[in-house]
Amino acid sequence: MTLSTGWKDTMKAGLTDKRWDEYDELIKTQVADYAKRFKALENKVDWKIIKAMVWTESGGITSAQWKARAMQIGNSGDPALAVLKEAQEGSDLVMSTEFKLALKTESIEKPSLNIKAGMAYLYTKMVKTLFQSVLDTKDSKTYDYTVVAGDSLDKISKKVGTTIDELRASNPGKTSIIRAGQILKYRKAAIIRVITGWREFTIETIADAYNGGGDSAYAEKLTYITTELFPKLVR
Amino acid sequence: MLRLYTIIFTFFTLVACQTANLKQSHQDNTALNDHKKLVQQFSSMGYTNPDRNLVALIHVCTLEIARHQYPVIDLRELVKSPNSPRGVNRIFILNEKLEKVTSLDYTKSRPLLCKRNKLHLSDQLQLDNFPESGNTITLDEHGTVITLETIESSAWF
Numbered sequence: 001m002t003l004s005t006g007w008k009d010t011m012k013a014g015l016t017d018k019r020w021d022e023y024d025e026l027i028k029t030q031v032a033d034y035a036k037r038f039k040a041l042e043n044k045v046d047w048k049i050i051k052a053m054v055w056t057e058s059g060g061i062t063s064a065q066w067k068a069r070a071m072q073i074g075n076s077g078d079p080a081l082a083v084l085k086e087a088q089e090g091s092d093l094v095m096s097t098e099f100k101l102a103l104k105t106e107s108i109e110k111p112s113l114n115i116k117a118g119m120a121y122l123y124t125k126m127v128k129t130l131f132q133s134v135l136d137t138k139d140s141k142t143y144d145y146t147v148v149a150g151d152s153l154d155k156i157s158k159k160v161g162t163t164i165d166e167l168r169a170s171n172p173g174k175t176s177i178i179r180a181g182q183i184l185k186y187r188k189a190a191i192i193r194v195i196t197g198w199r200e201f202t203i204e205t206i207a208d209a210y211n212g213g214g215d216s217a218y219a220e221k222l223t224y225i226t227t228e229l230f231p232k233l234v235r
Numbered sequence: 236m237l238r239l240y241t242i243i244f245t246f247f248t249l250v251a252c253q254t255a256n257l258k259q260s261h262q263d264n265t266a267l268n269d270h271k272k273l274v275q276q277f278s279s280m281g282y283t284n285p286d287r288n289l290v291a292l293i294h295v296c297t298l299e300i301a302r303h304q305y306p307v308i309d310l311r312e313l314v315k316s317p318n319s320p321r322g323v324n325r326i327f328i329l330n331e332k333l334e335k336v337t338s339l340d341y342t343k344s345r346p347l348l349c350k351r352n353k354l355h356l357s358d359q360l361q362l363d364n365f366p367e368s369g370n371t372i373t374l375d376e377h378g379t380v381i382t383l384e385t386i387e388s389s390a391w392f
Contacts, residue, residue, distance in 0.1 A: 056319055057319060058318065072318070072321070077284045129364075196366070209342075213311075214321045214322030
């Protein structure tokens with residue numbers, strides 16, 4: 001696919017205009033913060049790709065979006081803001097406490113918050129999660145439960161605040177058939193979403209994750225900005 | 236005699252119900268072959284978002300699970316925005332009344348082919364709570380995804 005001349009010319013305006021670097025420090029700080037909170041991300045995310053996303057998403061400094069929804073979070077009909085506000089798709093595991101608070105108290109039209117929101121949405125799309133049985137770290141006690149007639153592992157787990165997986169793990173070989181009067185051991189546990197890893201942060205995966213396949217030239221745009229324009233910036 | 240009347244009445248009631256169901260099913264299924272009706276159906280059910288641009292709404296194929304039919308719809312929308320609009324792409328699996336049973340978000344893995352309870356996709360799909368991505372999903376009789384795996388396209392047929 002060939003990028004349009006008009007779009008290229010708009011982006012080329014950033015070659016000699018320092019105002020296009022306005023959000024550099026914010027992006028670098030955010031990338032460093034994620035790497036600090038998630039060790040697996042250390043040196044894995046190139047902040048310049050996110051800078052290129054801001055250029056692409058906003059349309060540059062002459063666009064009204066530059067000083068408002070710089071990452072286009074909060075556009076009408078866009079699911080991204082709801083994903084963050086309603087802690088969907090594991091976003092609650094990815095967002096910092098400070099950002100969660102800011103999301104409640106600040107306007108999404110504020111460009112710095114919009115960029116943080118865009119990054120939180122991107123990282124949410126890049127994280128890999130699974131729902132797993134996790135032991136209650138505040139209660140390490142092992143309890144006994146006496147099975148009554150009509151019980152199932154599902155009923156017991158709900159009754160006593162644990163999980164089927166935990167009942168099976170704490171009673172090896174004793175849970176395929178349960179009988180009234182049988183004593184089962186368990187610890188308090190719950191099924192929660194946990195982070196199991198991260199997708200590789202390449203231009204292609206970032207484009208897919210963030211743009212959702214809406215703009216078929218999205219990855220090409222990021223490539224153009226990072227490889228053709230950024231090395232030639234005159235400051 | 237009363238028993239005979241009861242049996243006859245029950246028989247005709249069942250036949251009438253079955254006929255009504257078939258008629259309803261036929262009426263519903265006409266929407267699958269009529270794009271305008273399908274758009275109206277999806278709009279009235281709230282499956283499409285008026286704040287987005289509708290790009291594609293296509294009946295791709297129909298899954299057959301436990302003698303029931305589950306039409307598969309490819310819905311692609313674009314968020315209205317001045318630059319690089321975000322895509323909101325979803326695979327809808329409907330029941331025979333064209334009500335949503337399951338919907339799956341995707342980026343590139345368009346639905347391509349139904350084979351009984353398997354839906355083959357054009358690219359790798361990642362789903363919540365499945366550790367690995369895959370190009371084929373298998374559904375149970377409730378329309379729930381039970382496996383996500385990679386199957387070579389040569390083995391789809």
